Each structure stands twice: as structure tokens, then as C-alpha cells.
Amino acid sequence: KQExxxxxxxxxxxxxxxxxxNCSFTDSAIYNLQWFRQDPGKGLTSLLxxxxxxxxxxxxxxxxxxxxxxxxxxxxIAASQPGDSATxxxxxxxxxxxxxxxxxxxxxxxx
Amino acid sequence: GAVVSQHPSWVICKSGTSVKIExxxxxxxxxxxxxxxxxxxxxxxxxxxxxxxxxxxxxxxxEKDKFxxxxxxxxxxxxxxxxxxxxxxxxxxxxASVLEQYFGPGTRxxxx
Numbered sequence: 001k002q003e004x005x006x007x008x009x010x011x012x013x014x015x016x017x018x019x020x021x022n023c024s025f026t027d028s029a030i031y032n033l034q035w036f037r038q039d040p041g042k043g044l045t046s047l048l049x050x051x052x053x054x055x056x057x058x059x060x061x062x063x064x065x066x067x068x069x070x071x072x073x074x075x076x077i078a079a080s081q082p083g084d085s086a087t088x089x090x091x092x093x094x095x096x097x098x099x100x101x102x103x104x105x106x107x108x109x110x111x
Numbered sequence: 112g113a114v115v116s117q118h119p120s121w122v123i124c125k126s127g128t129s130v131k132i133e134x135x136x137x138x139x140x141x142x143x144x145x146x147x148x149x150x151x152x153x154x155x156x157x158x159x160x161x162x163x164x165x166x167x168x169x170x171x172x173x174e175k176d177k178f179x180x181x182x183x184x185x186x187x188x189x190x191x192x193x194x195x196x197x198x199x200x201x202x203x204x205x206x207a208s209v210l211e212q213y214f215g216p217g218t219r220x221x222x223x
Contacts, residue, residue: 034211043117043204043216044155089154097143097208101154 023090134205
């Protein structure tokens with residue numbers, strides 16, 4: 001059974017600092033890995049999707065890396081803003097598209 | 112594109128009643144939809160996989176008679192929580208799959 005772990009569980013930084021969020025998974029036989037953002041009481045917003053054959057994906061201030069062999073992914077958010085405050089979820093997909101989620105990292109960016 | 116809606120966004124019901132939650136893919140067809148539940152400050156747990164025209168596949172530990180899933184068309188799946196109890200209070204989220212999963216905004220169920 002795939003286990004997904006996210007560290008740290010919570011993170012508080014001053015505005016402008018770079019954020020580093022970590023995700024690890026136990027089974028390297030994945031189809032893809034996704035990073036999501038979830039605001040309190042809301043659904044999920046997909047941020048980045050990395051296919052198993054890729055090493056990284058970038059979108060604006062966001063960059064996600066994937067090291068499948070070691071079972072790790074890292075989400076980097078550059079020059080954080082208060083609007084980046086949210087919970088960030090990592091999820092890995094099997095080839096049947098079923099997702100296993102981590103518990104999330106709750107980020108607070110202080111103005 | 113790839114918008115998924117859920118209705119209702121929140122619902123309060125009395126213990127013992129049934130509640131139906133709808134999940135629709137608005138601008139695409141999805142042969143597969145997934146249903147998740149999320150408890151406060153916890154992650155999403157997959158409940159079941161819904162395939163159009165066939166019976167849903169439930170994850171281990173999920174009561175199929177309590178959580179009835181119907182996937183009547185390529186754009187609509189419904190989750191009915193039967194004989195709801197306070198412990199069923201949770202945030203229910205659906206997703207529709209076309210190579211990747213697109214998530215709905217969630218439904219907050221409170222059972223009193």
C-alpha cells in the first residue's frame with residue numbers, strides 16, 4: 001500500500017522568503033505525482049503535475065521536482081506572498097489513476 | 112476547461128435521513144469519477160471509484176450499503192449517504208478523471 005508523507009506539517013514564514021515543501025512516498029511504481037493547494041473549507045486546486053518520466057515541472061513561482069527512485073518530491077515556491085497561505089497536498093497516482101494523498105503542509109506567510 | 116461541480120456545497124440533515132450529493136463534469140466527459148472524504152485537518156481518503164454504466168468499486172472499510180454511488184452518465188455521478196449518523200459528518204469531494212483527476216469544490220455534510 002502506498003504511503004505518502006509530507007514534512008513539515010506546518011510552516012510559517014515572513015513574506016518574501018522561499019518555501020520548500022517535502023513529499024515522500026514508499027512505492028516508486030507511480031504513474032504521476034501532483035501538488036495541490038487547498039484553502040480552508042474549499043476543494044483542491046491542481047498546481048503542478050509531474051509524469052513519472054519527468055524530473056521537474058515549473059509554473060510561475062512554483063517548481064516541483066521528482067526523484068522517483070528515492071521516492072521524493074519537493075515543491076519550491078519562490079518569493080512567498082500572503083496569498084500563498086494555504087494547505088499544500090501531495091498525491092501520487094497509480095496507473096489506474098487512483099490517488100494516494102499526503103496529510104498536507106499548512107503554510108502561513110506573514111505580511 | 113475541465114470544470115467539476117458539486118451540489119449541494121453544504122447540507123445539514125437529521126440523523127437517520129439520507130442525503131444525495133451530485134458531482135458533474137461540466138465541459139468534458141469522464142468515464143471514471145472518484146469520491147473522497149476528508150475529516151478536519153486530515154487528508155483525503157478515497158472512498159470509491161465510479162465507472163459509468165457499472166457498479167462502483169469501494170475501498171476497504173467503506174460500507175457500500177451506506178454510501179450508494181450511481182454513475183448514470185458520462186457527466187454525472189451521485190453519492191447517497193443512507194441513514195446518516197453524526198459520524199458521517201465530513202467534507203466529501205469528488206473528482207472526474209481524464210488522464211488526470213479534476214476535483215469538485217466539495218460538499219460539507221453535517222448530521223445532527
